[in-house]
Amino acid sequence: MSFIQTDTFTIRGYECDAFGRMSIPALMNLMQESANRNAIEYGIGVADLEQRGFGWMLMRFRLRMHQYPGYGQTVQLITYPTSVEKYFIYRDFRLVDEAGTLLADAASTWLVFSMEKRAMVPLPDFILSLSPPTDVHPLPRLPLKPDFQVRPFVTTQEKEVEVGWLSIDKNQHVNNVAYVQWLLEAIDGETLQTKELAEIDLVYRTESHWQDRLLVQSTVETPDTFLHRIIHSESRKDVLLARSQWKLN
CATH class of the missing domain: 3.10.129.10 (Hotdog Thioesterase)
Structure with missing residues:
Protein backbone atom coordinates (compact mmCIF):
# COMPACT_ATOMS: atom_id res chain seq x y z
CA MET A 1 0.00 0.00 0.00
CA SER A 2 1.02 3.63 -0.46
CA PHE A 3 0.49 6.36 2.12
CA ILE A 4 0.30 10.14 1.89
CA GLN A 5 0.81 11.92 5.21
CA THR A 6 -1.27 15.02 5.90
CA ASP A 7 -0.80 16.83 9.21
CA THR A 8 -2.55 19.98 10.37
CA PHE A 9 -0.66 22.46 12.55
CA THR A 10 -1.52 25.82 14.09
CA ILE A 11 1.63 27.93 14.22
CA ARG A 12 2.72 28.78 17.76
CA GLY A 13 4.62 31.82 18.93
CA TYR A 14 7.89 30.01 19.56
CA GLU A 15 7.83 28.76 15.96
CA CYS A 16 7.97 32.33 14.62
CA ASP A 17 10.80 34.75 13.91
CA ALA A 18 11.17 38.42 14.90
CA PHE A 19 8.64 39.40 12.19
CA GLY A 20 5.98 36.90 13.31
CA ARG A 21 6.64 34.61 10.34
CA MET A 22 7.13 30.90 10.74
CA SER A 23 10.87 30.33 11.07
CA ILE A 24 12.74 28.07 8.67
CA PRO A 25 14.03 25.75 11.44
CA ALA A 26 10.49 25.39 12.84
CA LEU A 27 9.14 24.49 9.40
CA MET A 28 11.93 21.99 8.79
CA ASN A 29 11.30 20.38 12.18
CA LEU A 30 7.62 19.91 11.31
CA MET A 31 8.61 18.45 7.95
CA GLN A 32 10.88 16.00 9.72
CA GLU A 33 8.09 15.06 12.13
CA SER A 34 5.59 14.47 9.30
CA ALA A 35 8.18 12.46 7.35
CA ASN A 36 8.71 10.15 10.30
CA ARG A 37 4.96 9.71 10.81
CA ASN A 38 4.66 8.76 7.14
CA ALA A 39 7.63 6.41 7.44
CA ILE A 40 5.97 4.70 10.42
CA GLU A 41 2.91 4.00 8.25
CA TYR A 42 5.25 2.27 5.80
CA GLY A 43 7.01 0.35 8.57
CA ILE A 44 10.27 2.22 7.99
CA GLY A 45 10.24 4.72 10.84
CA VAL A 46 13.23 5.59 13.01
CA ALA A 47 12.39 2.84 15.52
CA ASP A 48 11.86 0.26 12.74
CA LEU A 49 15.34 0.95 11.36
CA GLU A 50 16.93 1.11 14.80
CA GLN A 51 15.73 -2.41 15.60
CA ARG A 52 17.64 -3.64 12.54
CA GLY A 53 20.79 -1.65 13.27
CA PHE A 54 20.16 1.13 10.75
CA GLY A 55 19.43 4.84 10.78
CA TRP A 56 18.13 7.45 8.36
CA MET A 57 20.40 10.21 7.09
CA LEU A 58 19.36 13.20 5.02
CA MET A 59 21.65 13.74 2.04
CA ARG A 60 19.94 16.45 -0.05
CA PHE A 61 17.23 18.97 0.77
CA ARG A 62 15.90 21.97 -1.14
CA LEU A 63 13.22 24.18 0.39
CA ARG A 64 11.37 26.87 -1.57
CA MET A 65 9.29 29.47 0.27
CA HIS A 66 6.44 30.93 -1.76
CA GLN A 67 4.58 32.67 1.07
CA TYR A 68 5.40 32.68 4.77
CA PRO A 69 2.64 31.65 7.18
CA GLY A 70 2.38 33.59 10.42
CA TYR A 71 1.54 33.22 14.09
CA GLY A 72 -1.82 31.57 14.76
CA GLN A 73 -2.29 30.47 11.15
CA THR A 74 -3.44 26.90 10.49
CA VAL A 75 -1.55 25.05 7.80
CA GLN A 76 -1.40 21.56 6.34
CA LEU A 77 1.85 19.72 5.75
CA ILE A 78 1.72 16.96 3.14
CA THR A 79 4.55 14.49 2.52
CA TYR A 80 5.15 11.21 0.72
CA PRO A 81 7.96 9.19 -0.86
CA THR A 82 8.21 9.63 -4.62
CA SER A 83 10.64 6.86 -5.64
CA VAL A 84 13.09 4.31 -4.25
CA GLU A 85 16.44 3.22 -5.68
CA LYS A 86 19.28 0.97 -4.55
CA TYR A 87 20.86 3.58 -2.26
CA PHE A 88 18.36 6.45 -2.06
CA ILE A 89 14.75 7.17 -1.25
CA TYR A 90 13.22 10.44 -2.46
CA ARG A 91 10.57 12.40 -0.55
CA ASP A 92 8.58 15.55 -1.30
CA PHE A 93 6.83 18.01 1.00
CA ARG A 94 4.10 20.61 0.43
CA LEU A 95 2.87 23.23 2.88
CA VAL A 96 -0.55 24.75 2.14
CA ASP A 97 -2.94 27.11 3.90
CA GLU A 98 -6.59 26.41 4.68
CA ALA A 99 -7.60 27.53 1.18
CA GLY A 100 -5.11 25.13 -0.41
CA THR A 101 -2.66 27.86 -1.48
CA LEU A 102 0.88 26.54 -1.77
CA LEU A 103 3.09 28.23 0.83
CA ALA A 104 6.25 26.14 0.52
CA ASP A 105 7.56 22.96 -1.04
CA ALA A 106 10.64 20.82 -0.59
CA ALA A 107 12.38 17.91 -2.27
CA SER A 108 14.70 15.60 -0.36
CA THR A 109 16.99 12.61 -0.79
CA TRP A 110 17.62 10.15 2.06
CA LEU A 111 20.01 7.26 2.60
CA VAL A 112 20.40 4.52 5.22
CA PHE A 113 23.53 4.04 7.30
CA SER A 114 24.78 1.22 9.52
CA MET A 115 24.67 2.22 13.18
CA GLU A 116 27.63 -0.07 13.89
CA LYS A 117 29.90 1.00 11.01
CA ARG A 118 28.55 4.58 10.72
CA ALA A 119 28.66 4.10 6.96
CA MET A 120 26.14 4.24 4.11
CA VAL A 121 24.61 0.89 3.06
CA PRO A 122 22.26 -0.18 0.25
CA LEU A 123 18.60 0.20 1.16
CA PRO A 124 17.36 -3.00 2.86
CA ASP A 125 14.68 -5.02 1.08
CA PHE A 126 11.96 -3.93 3.50
CA ILE A 127 12.50 -0.35 2.28
CA LEU A 128 13.06 -1.18 -1.39
CA SER A 129 9.72 -2.97 -1.49
CA LEU A 130 7.57 -0.01 -0.47
CA SER A 131 5.08 1.47 -2.94
CA PRO A 132 5.18 5.28 -3.35
CA PRO A 133 1.90 7.01 -4.27
CA THR A 134 1.21 7.10 -8.01
CA ASP A 135 -1.34 9.93 -8.04
CA VAL A 136 1.10 12.73 -7.18
CA HIS A 137 3.32 15.01 -9.26
CA PRO A 138 6.88 14.71 -7.89
CA LEU A 139 9.15 17.71 -7.75
CA PRO A 140 12.26 17.52 -9.93
CA ARG A 141 14.80 15.16 -8.40
CA LEU A 142 17.73 16.97 -6.82
CA PRO A 143 21.15 16.37 -8.42
CA LEU A 144 23.50 14.43 -6.17
Whole structure:
Protein backbone atom coordinates (compact mmCIF):
# COMPACT_ATOMS: atom_id res chain seq x y z
CA MET A 1 0.00 0.00 0.00
CA SER A 2 1.02 3.63 -0.46
CA PHE A 3 0.49 6.36 2.12
CA ILE A 4 0.30 10.14 1.89
CA GLN A 5 0.81 11.92 5.21
CA THR A 6 -1.27 15.02 5.90
CA ASP A 7 -0.80 16.83 9.21
CA THR A 8 -2.55 19.98 10.37
CA PHE A 9 -0.66 22.46 12.55
CA THR A 10 -1.52 25.82 14.09
CA ILE A 11 1.63 27.93 14.22
CA ARG A 12 2.72 28.78 17.76
CA GLY A 13 4.62 31.82 18.93
CA TYR A 14 7.89 30.01 19.56
CA GLU A 15 7.83 28.76 15.96
CA CYS A 16 7.97 32.33 14.62
CA ASP A 17 10.80 34.75 13.91
CA ALA A 18 11.17 38.42 14.90
CA PHE A 19 8.64 39.40 12.19
CA GLY A 20 5.98 36.90 13.31
CA ARG A 21 6.64 34.61 10.34
CA MET A 22 7.13 30.90 10.74
CA SER A 23 10.87 30.33 11.07
CA ILE A 24 12.74 28.07 8.67
CA PRO A 25 14.03 25.75 11.44
CA ALA A 26 10.49 25.39 12.84
CA LEU A 27 9.14 24.49 9.40
CA MET A 28 11.93 21.99 8.79
CA ASN A 29 11.30 20.38 12.18
CA LEU A 30 7.62 19.91 11.31
CA MET A 31 8.61 18.45 7.95
CA GLN A 32 10.88 16.00 9.72
CA GLU A 33 8.09 15.06 12.13
CA SER A 34 5.59 14.47 9.30
CA ALA A 35 8.18 12.46 7.35
CA ASN A 36 8.71 10.15 10.30
CA ARG A 37 4.96 9.71 10.81
CA ASN A 38 4.66 8.76 7.14
CA ALA A 39 7.63 6.41 7.44
CA ILE A 40 5.97 4.70 10.42
CA GLU A 41 2.91 4.00 8.25
CA TYR A 42 5.25 2.27 5.80
CA GLY A 43 7.01 0.35 8.57
CA ILE A 44 10.27 2.22 7.99
CA GLY A 45 10.24 4.72 10.84
CA VAL A 46 13.23 5.59 13.01
CA ALA A 47 12.39 2.84 15.52
CA ASP A 48 11.86 0.26 12.74
CA LEU A 49 15.34 0.95 11.36
CA GLU A 50 16.93 1.11 14.80
CA GLN A 51 15.73 -2.41 15.60
CA ARG A 52 17.64 -3.64 12.54
CA GLY A 53 20.79 -1.65 13.27
CA PHE A 54 20.16 1.13 10.75
CA GLY A 55 19.43 4.84 10.78
CA TRP A 56 18.13 7.45 8.36
CA MET A 57 20.40 10.21 7.09
CA LEU A 58 19.36 13.20 5.02
CA MET A 59 21.65 13.74 2.04
CA ARG A 60 19.94 16.45 -0.05
CA PHE A 61 17.23 18.97 0.77
CA ARG A 62 15.90 21.97 -1.14
CA LEU A 63 13.22 24.18 0.39
CA ARG A 64 11.37 26.87 -1.57
CA MET A 65 9.29 29.47 0.27
CA HIS A 66 6.44 30.93 -1.76
CA GLN A 67 4.58 32.67 1.07
CA TYR A 68 5.40 32.68 4.77
CA PRO A 69 2.64 31.65 7.18
CA GLY A 70 2.38 33.59 10.42
CA TYR A 71 1.54 33.22 14.09
CA GLY A 72 -1.82 31.57 14.76
CA GLN A 73 -2.29 30.47 11.15
CA THR A 74 -3.44 26.90 10.49
CA VAL A 75 -1.55 25.05 7.80
CA GLN A 76 -1.40 21.56 6.34
CA LEU A 77 1.85 19.72 5.75
CA ILE A 78 1.72 16.96 3.14
CA THR A 79 4.55 14.49 2.52
CA TYR A 80 5.15 11.21 0.72
CA PRO A 81 7.96 9.19 -0.86
CA THR A 82 8.21 9.63 -4.62
CA SER A 83 10.64 6.86 -5.64
CA VAL A 84 13.09 4.31 -4.25
CA GLU A 85 16.44 3.22 -5.68
CA LYS A 86 19.28 0.97 -4.55
CA TYR A 87 20.86 3.58 -2.26
CA PHE A 88 18.36 6.45 -2.06
CA ILE A 89 14.75 7.17 -1.25
CA TYR A 90 13.22 10.44 -2.46
CA ARG A 91 10.57 12.40 -0.55
CA ASP A 92 8.58 15.55 -1.30
CA PHE A 93 6.83 18.01 1.00
CA ARG A 94 4.10 20.61 0.43
CA LEU A 95 2.87 23.23 2.88
CA VAL A 96 -0.55 24.75 2.14
CA ASP A 97 -2.94 27.11 3.90
CA GLU A 98 -6.59 26.41 4.68
CA ALA A 99 -7.60 27.53 1.18
CA GLY A 100 -5.11 25.13 -0.41
CA THR A 101 -2.66 27.86 -1.48
CA LEU A 102 0.88 26.54 -1.77
CA LEU A 103 3.09 28.23 0.83
CA ALA A 104 6.25 26.14 0.52
CA ASP A 105 7.56 22.96 -1.04
CA ALA A 106 10.64 20.82 -0.59
CA ALA A 107 12.38 17.91 -2.27
CA SER A 108 14.70 15.60 -0.36
CA THR A 109 16.99 12.61 -0.79
CA TRP A 110 17.62 10.15 2.06
CA LEU A 111 20.01 7.26 2.60
CA VAL A 112 20.40 4.52 5.22
CA PHE A 113 23.53 4.04 7.30
CA SER A 114 24.78 1.22 9.52
CA MET A 115 24.67 2.22 13.18
CA GLU A 116 27.63 -0.07 13.89
CA LYS A 117 29.90 1.00 11.01
CA ARG A 118 28.55 4.58 10.72
CA ALA A 119 28.66 4.10 6.96
CA MET A 120 26.14 4.24 4.11
CA VAL A 121 24.61 0.89 3.06
CA PRO A 122 22.26 -0.18 0.25
CA LEU A 123 18.60 0.20 1.16
CA PRO A 124 17.36 -3.00 2.86
CA ASP A 125 14.68 -5.02 1.08
CA PHE A 126 11.96 -3.93 3.50
CA ILE A 127 12.50 -0.35 2.28
CA LEU A 128 13.06 -1.18 -1.39
CA SER A 129 9.72 -2.97 -1.49
CA LEU A 130 7.57 -0.01 -0.47
CA SER A 131 5.08 1.47 -2.94
CA PRO A 132 5.18 5.28 -3.35
CA PRO A 133 1.90 7.01 -4.27
CA THR A 134 1.21 7.10 -8.01
CA ASP A 135 -1.34 9.93 -8.04
CA VAL A 136 1.10 12.73 -7.18
CA HIS A 137 3.32 15.01 -9.26
CA PRO A 138 6.88 14.71 -7.89
CA LEU A 139 9.15 17.71 -7.75
CA PRO A 140 12.26 17.52 -9.93
CA ARG A 141 14.80 15.16 -8.40
CA LEU A 142 17.73 16.97 -6.82
CA PRO A 143 21.15 16.37 -8.42
CA LEU A 144 23.50 14.43 -6.17
CA LYS A 145 26.23 17.01 -6.83
CA PRO A 146 24.77 20.50 -7.48
CA ASP A 147 26.86 23.13 -9.22
CA PHE A 148 27.61 25.08 -6.03
CA GLN A 149 29.32 22.02 -4.57
CA VAL A 150 32.23 22.44 -6.97
CA ARG A 151 32.32 26.26 -7.07
CA PRO A 152 35.43 28.01 -5.68
CA PHE A 153 34.71 29.09 -2.11
CA VAL A 154 36.50 32.08 -0.57
CA THR A 155 35.24 32.62 2.97
CA THR A 156 34.05 36.15 3.78
CA GLN A 157 32.30 35.36 7.08
CA GLU A 158 33.14 32.68 9.64
CA LYS A 159 31.74 31.69 13.01
CA GLU A 160 32.76 28.79 15.24
CA VAL A 161 30.17 26.72 17.11
CA GLU A 162 30.51 23.86 19.55
CA VAL A 163 27.94 21.08 19.17
CA GLY A 164 25.75 21.05 22.27
CA TRP A 165 23.86 18.13 23.77
CA LEU A 166 20.47 19.43 22.58
CA SER A 167 21.62 19.39 18.94
CA ILE A 168 22.05 15.58 19.01
CA ASP A 169 19.23 13.31 17.85
CA LYS A 170 18.45 9.64 18.44
CA ASN A 171 20.95 8.60 15.76
CA GLN A 172 23.67 10.08 18.00
CA HIS A 173 24.65 12.79 15.54
CA VAL A 174 23.68 16.41 14.96
CA ASN A 175 20.09 16.81 13.78
CA ASN A 176 19.96 18.17 10.23
CA VAL A 177 17.90 21.22 11.26
CA ALA A 178 20.55 22.37 13.75
CA TYR A 179 22.97 22.98 10.88
CA VAL A 180 20.44 25.19 9.11
CA GLN A 181 19.86 27.26 12.24
CA TRP A 182 23.63 27.81 12.65
CA LEU A 183 23.92 28.69 8.97
CA LEU A 184 21.10 31.25 9.11
CA GLU A 185 22.31 32.82 12.34
CA ALA A 186 25.69 33.44 10.69
CA ILE A 187 24.10 35.61 7.95
CA ASP A 188 24.83 39.34 8.21
CA GLY A 189 22.36 41.44 10.17
CA GLU A 190 21.26 43.64 7.28
CA THR A 191 20.14 40.64 5.23
CA LEU A 192 18.28 39.12 8.18
CA GLN A 193 16.46 42.39 8.91
CA THR A 194 15.57 43.46 5.37
CA LYS A 195 15.15 40.21 3.43
CA GLU A 196 13.48 36.84 3.73
CA LEU A 197 14.78 33.47 2.66
CA ALA A 198 13.27 32.43 -0.68
CA GLU A 199 15.14 29.16 -1.21
CA ILE A 200 17.79 27.05 0.46
CA ASP A 201 19.56 24.09 -1.15
CA LEU A 202 21.55 21.77 1.12
CA VAL A 203 24.08 18.97 0.69
CA TYR A 204 24.82 16.99 3.85
CA ARG A 205 28.30 15.49 3.59
CA THR A 206 29.21 13.81 6.87
CA GLU A 207 28.19 13.49 10.51
CA SER A 208 29.21 15.58 13.47
CA HIS A 209 28.77 14.76 17.14
CA TRP A 210 28.48 16.17 20.64
CA GLN A 211 31.26 18.60 21.57
CA ASP A 212 32.65 18.74 18.03
CA ARG A 213 33.79 22.21 17.02
CA LEU A 214 32.54 23.41 13.66
CA LEU A 215 33.25 26.41 11.46
CA VAL A 216 30.19 28.01 9.83
CA GLN A 217 31.41 29.84 6.73
CA SER A 218 29.71 31.90 4.03
CA THR A 219 30.52 33.98 0.99
CA VAL A 220 28.51 36.27 -1.29
CA GLU A 221 27.69 34.80 -4.71
CA THR A 222 25.34 37.58 -5.90
CA PRO A 223 23.62 40.45 -4.03
CA ASP A 224 20.76 38.05 -3.17
CA THR A 225 22.60 34.72 -3.02
CA PHE A 226 25.05 33.26 -0.52
CA LEU A 227 27.16 30.10 -0.57
CA HIS A 228 27.65 28.33 2.76
CA ARG A 229 29.92 25.69 4.17
CA ILE A 230 30.14 24.03 7.58
CA ILE A 231 33.38 22.17 8.26
CA HIS A 232 35.04 20.39 11.18
CA SER A 233 37.43 22.83 12.84
CA GLU A 234 40.20 20.23 13.21
CA SER A 235 39.88 17.85 10.25
CA ARG A 236 38.57 20.56 7.86
CA LYS A 237 36.19 17.97 6.43
CA ASP A 238 32.98 19.27 4.86
CA VAL A 239 29.89 18.65 6.97
CA LEU A 240 27.39 20.68 4.93
CA LEU A 241 27.41 22.74 1.73
CA ALA A 242 24.56 25.07 0.80
CA ARG A 243 23.25 27.93 -1.28
CA SER A 244 20.64 30.37 0.02
CA GLN A 245 18.60 32.85 -2.03
CA TRP A 246 16.93 35.89 -0.48
CA LYS A 247 14.32 38.49 -1.47
CA LEU A 248 13.22 41.79 0.07
CA ASN A 249 10.59 41.58 2.82
